[in-house]
Amino acid sequence: MEQISGNIIIRNFKISDYDTLIGLWTQAGLPFKSKGRDTKENIRKELQRGCASILLAELNNMAIGTVFATHDGRKGWINRLAVIPEFRKQGIGKMLVEKAESILIDKGIGIIACLIEDYNKTSLATFQKLGYNEFNGIHYLTKRIHPDI
Ligand SMILES: CC(C)(COP(=O)(O)OP(=O)(O)OC[C@H]1O[C@@H](n2cnc3c(N)ncnc32)[C@H](O)[C@@H]1OP(=O)(O)O)[C@@H](O)C(=O)NCCC(=O)NCCS
Numbered sequence: 001m002e003q004i005s006g007n008i009i010i011r012n013f014k015i016s017d018y019d020t021l022i023g024l025w026t027q028a029g030l031p032f033k034s035k036g037r038d039t040k041e042n043i044r045k046e047l048q049r050g051c052a053s054i055l056l057a058e059l060n061n062m063a064i065g066t067v068f069a070t071h072d073g074r075k076g077w078i079n080r081l082a083v084i085p086e087f088r089k090q091g092i093g094k095m096l097v098e099k100a101e102s103i104l105i106d107k108g109i110g111i112i113a114c115l116i117e118d119y120n121k122t123s124l125a126t127f128q129k130l131g132y133n134e135f136n137g138i139h140y141l142t143k144r145i146h147p148d149i
Pocket residue numbers: 028029030080081082083084087088089090091092093094095115116117120122123125126127129130
């Protein structure tokens with residue numbers, strides 16, 4: 001699957017893009033779990049489970065952004081949105097989110113959510129501009145089988 005808008009291409013991630021993905025997260029300053037769910041093997045397994053799509057935005061063959069679209073059968077999740085600093089505020093985050101949304105909607109998912117850390121005002125402003133409404137009164141709780149997961 002490829003979607004082209006201008007000279008930006010949004011395409012599916014392949015496991016051979018793993019180092020590129022890590023490079024994008026690093027350049028974007030997005031924390032990742034190098035010993036947990038973001039190892040190459042875990043990303044490979046996540047894709048094989050069939051409920052995750054990872055997208056890359058490319059400009060002239062250079063990766064400049066990425067996003068994860070996942071779902072649990074009821075609700076869709078947008079995670080790990082990242083655009084490298086030089087290309088921000090040019091609509092690339094929006095392109096990635098809209099493509100992620102269309103993938104989830106095509107799978108019959110009618111509600112899409114994201115989790116944003118409290119400090120991340122840029123991400124909060126971005127998702128609000130893209131039509132996401134903050135839901136107050138929710139506590140996010142997790143139980144982890146391993147602290148690095
Ligand atoms: C969040 C991020 C992906 C946005 O990417 P981007 O390519 O700059 O976003 P876009 O240019 O598509 O902007 C989409 C909308 O958000 C708005 N926006 C983007 N950055 C903003 C900012 N710093 N402050 C206010 N609004 C902002 C844009 O104005 C645009 O709204 P508009 O269409 O009404 O003009 C990018 O800043 C980033 O990679 N941040 C670091 C990684 C991160 O924190 N990711 C989120 C994890 S939850």
